[in-house]
Amino acid sequence: MAYGKRETEGVATLADIEALPEGVVGEIIDGTLYVHAQPRPGHMDILGGLHAVLWSQFQQGRSGPGGWWIQVEPGIELEDSPEFIPDIAGWRKERIARLPATSWRLAPDWACEILSPSTRGYDQRIKRPFYARIGIRHLWFIDLESRTLTVSELREGRWTELGVYGDDDVVRAAPFEEVELRLGELWPLVEPSDAR
Template identity: 80%
Template sequence: MAYGKRETEGVATLADIEALPEGVVGEVIEGTLYVHAQPRAGHMDTLGSLHALLWGPFQKGRSGPGGWWIQVEPGIRLEGSPEFIPDVAGWKKDRVARLPAGSWPVAPDWACEILSPSTRAYDTCIKRPFYARIGIQHLWFIDLDARTLTVSALRDGHWMEVGVYSDEDVVRLPPFEDLELRLGELWPFVEPAAGI
């Protein structure tokens, strides 16, 4: 199942997301409900690897500077907007001192989306411009098929590509320059697709 718009009566709400069948994930972006299949194992493995790499140094301050909240699939509900969910996101603790009791009420400082065949167009064509409009400062796209990480920074309301990195790269990337990342550690060891 590729991503798609789901028709709703009027502006989509959290109730529309909650009414989706099992195995279907939904988000409301600027009043429109978008749905796609639940992520597969490789997607979830990469998501967990990235979270593990960043959480200790940046959230807990273990061998790193601390000062961040690093969250997997956080529900974010901005004023006047239903919930949307990046794959991984981070907030600087000097902006948000405590974890919220419910959904996050402010846009994150950094977001990462893991591209898959079913979500690639949605992440790049719908979420990327939406993230710029709400002021997320740093955006990472991990492409599991190409085994690349694309890093972008928001400048004057537009995304500026910082760079594209792959398997063998060992990098320090904004906004997490204090940590050396070995990108090969992010890619899951998965069976090749049939016919490859």
């Protein structure tokens, strides 16, 4: 199942997401409900691996500087978009001192999307400009098919690409430059697929 718009009566609400069938993920961006299939194992493996590295070093401060909240698939509620879910997102603790009791109501400082054949267009055409509009400063796209990490930074309302990195690269990528990431250790050992 590729991503797609789901027709709703009027502006989409959380009730529309709750009514989705099992195995279908929904997000509301600018009042429109978008749906896609749940992620596959390779997607979840790289998600878990990247989260583990960043959570340990940037949230917990183990062998790293700390100072961040790093969350997997956080539910974020903003005024015009009552539910959207980056694959991974981070907030600087200087902006928000404690984890929220329910949903995040503040755009993150960093977001990461893991591209797959079924969500690549959605992440690039819908979420990327949306993330710029709401002021997310740093955006990573991880492409499982090409085994690359694309790092972008928001400058004057537009995305500036800071670099594209691959298998053997050891990188210090904004906003987490304090720690080296060995990309080859993150890629899952799965067969390439045409579906998420």
